[in-house]
Amino acid sequence: MIRRFLRSALLAFCLAPALAHAAAAMAGRVVDGATGAPIAGATIIVDGHLVPVDEMGRFAVASQGPVFARAPGYRARTITLTASPPTDAVLRLEPFTPKALYLTVYGIGSSSLRDPALAVMREKGLNALVIDVKGDRGLVPFPSATAMTVPGARAITTIPNLAELVATLHAQGIYLIARIVTFKDPLLAASRPDLAVKRGNGELFRDRENLAWTDPLQQAVRDYNIGIAIEAAQAGFDEIQFDYVRFPDANQRLRFAGPTTEKDRVAAIAGFLGEARRRLLPYNVYVAADIFGYVCWNLDDTGIGQHLEELAPQVDYLSPMLYPSGFQFGIPGYRNPVSHSYEIVRLSLENALSRLNISPKRFRPWLQAFKDYAFDRRSFGGGEVRLQTKAAEDVGVDGWMLWNPRNVYGNLGVEQQAAR
Structure with missing residues (x-):
């Protein structure tokens, strides 16, 4: 049991930098395009899956490609995140009232x-x-x-x-x-x-x-x-x-x-x-x-x-x-x-x-x-x-x-x- 624990801990230690880098490289914030205020609870979708968004509008994804974003009261938007841009991309949604x-x-x-x-x-x-x-x-x-x-x-x-x-x-x-x-x-x-x-x-x-x-x-x-x-x-x-x-x-x-x-x-x-x-x-x-x-x-x-x-x-x-x-x-x-x-x-x-x-x-x-x-x-x-x-x-x-x-x-x- 101790050996299994040590192997798991070693694997986690080795992978942690890579995972942290991937998440950080794909981090972003969803904000109101008019005021710059964070949009809590916005919907972020990557590869057909929901991505959590915190109270400050922050999210992180582990893969490159299109990111869908929307929130009631705003126009939906699609952007593409890659590993090379800034680690804290700002995704602005424009207010809209149909x-x-x-x-x-x-x-x-x-x-x-x-x-x-x-x-x-x-x-x-x-x-x-x-x-x-x-x-x-x-x-x-x-x-x-x-x-x-x-x-x-x-x-x-x-x-x-x-x-x-x-x-x-x-x-x-x-x-x-x-x-x-x-x-x-x-x-x-x-x-x-x-x-x-x-x-x-x-x-x-x-x-x-x-x-x-x-x-x-x-x-x-x-x-x-x-x-x-x-x-x-x-x-x-x-x-x-x-x-x-x-x-x-x-x-x-x-x-x-x-x-x-x-x-x-x-x-x-x-x-x-x-x-x-x-x-x-x-x-x-x-x-x-x-x-x-x-x-x-x-x-x-x-x-x-x-x-x-x-x-x-x-x-x-x-x-x-x-x-x-x-x-x-x-x-x-x-x-x-x-x-x-x-x-x-x-x-x-x-x-x-x-x-x-x-x-x-x-x-x-x-x-x-x-x-x-x-x-x-x-x-x-x-x-x-x-x-x-x-x-x-x-x-x-x-x-x-x-x-x-x-x-x-x-x-x-x-x-x-x-x-x-």
């Missing part, structure tokens, strides 16, 4: 919808677009090798060349978010009933829109959606956003591939997001999850597998849908949400932040830019939109996204601002 409009599968391909949206962005100084790369009905509008395996998923092409579209919009300074409607997928469910959510009698479950869903417990369903996400990342999108990343909200007994207690549901959704984030590490893209607005308030999983404390560690951004029309029961102190747009947005975000104790930059909410459907049918034009954006800005989150399923953005009520 303010986005949304375009559907059809909107991105229609000049009558896309061009006016881009004009509004130029006029108002907005700087980001959310684009469907897998839409609400399972359609994938670009030549996707992954989607070719599902009949009907490639029924239309509104984006002939995804990488070319990304390059064109990037040249205009636009930050690009790829929206992927995940478990609501009538095309995959129809072609693979073994992967679908079923009713108690074995028939396909269909929601209020008569759309079928796929089972979050099935690995093949996860692989399909992550495969499309990887294609979007390879095309150059800045961020992958998973929507409908949940179990269906159905008041009936449904059949899945395994148990679906609250614990099981939460584990399935958090597990999917964690897996997606790991598999997207080689592409230096941000990962976001859209969540119900009430998830900011409910202490359970809202019956759909979305539990705030379990979701936050798995993604870069949480994107609660804070549409006043979606708050059927209001929030504490405000029973009529459409008359209190500012309070709905601000208080929901503040409540979520108080629970998580994380930076507000980890949130980027969806806001309402469509007519109310649940209360008094009021229009959500300039005044209502501005109340919501001001609430988000007052909390200090990393921007916001405006949702209008018709892709019509007239008087937004947002102030002219320089796109950062």
Whole structure:
């Protein structure tokens, strides 16, 4: 035993100088490009693996080559470290606050919808677009090798060349978010009933829109959606956003591939997001999850597998849908949400932040830019939109996204601002 200890100690003594030199030669610090302040908890990736970053933004890598860096509230960046430069390279990330409009599968391909949206962005100084790369009905509008395996998923092409579209919009300074409607997928469910959510009698479950869903417990369903996400990342999108990343909200007994207690549901959704984030590490893209607005308030999983404390560690951004029309029961102190747009947005975000104790930059909410459907049918034009954006800005989150399923953005009520 003593001999083994001496051999181990001798080996460690001989290797220590080399290892220390390698680590020192590849050391770096991540800092705010505007202030020079360290960015604690930044994400550093080398060879597809996460590298620890301390409270002073310091990190060390043991190999040369590309280093990916990102942190919520900043533009992602890639640099190359070699053994010869200074031992303490400074990696500066530029602050960035996305303010986005949304375009559907059809909107991105229609000049009558896309061009006016881009004009509004130029006029108002907005700087980001959310684009469907897998839409609400399972359609994938670009030549996707992954989607070719599902009949009907490639029924239309509104984006002939995804990488070319990304390059064109990037040249205009636009930050690009790829929206992927995940478990609501009538095309995959129809072609693979073994992967679908079923009713108690074995028939396909269909929601209020008569759309079928796929089972979050099935690995093949996860692989399909992550495969499309990887294609979007390879095309150059800045961020992958998973929507409908949940179990269906159905008041009936449904059949899945395994148990679906609250614990099981939460584990399935958090597990999917964690897996997606790991598999997207080689592409230096941000990962976001859209969540119900009430998830900011409910202490359970809202019956759909979305539990705030379990979701936050798995993604870069949480994107609660804070549409006043979606708050059927209001929030504490405000029973009529459409008359209190500012309070709905601000208080929901503040409540979520108080629970998580994380930076507000980890949130980027969806806001309402469509007519109310649940209360008094009021229009959500300039005044209502501005109340919501001001609430988000007052909390200090990393921007916001405006949702209008018709892709019509007239008087937004947002102030002219320089796109950062």
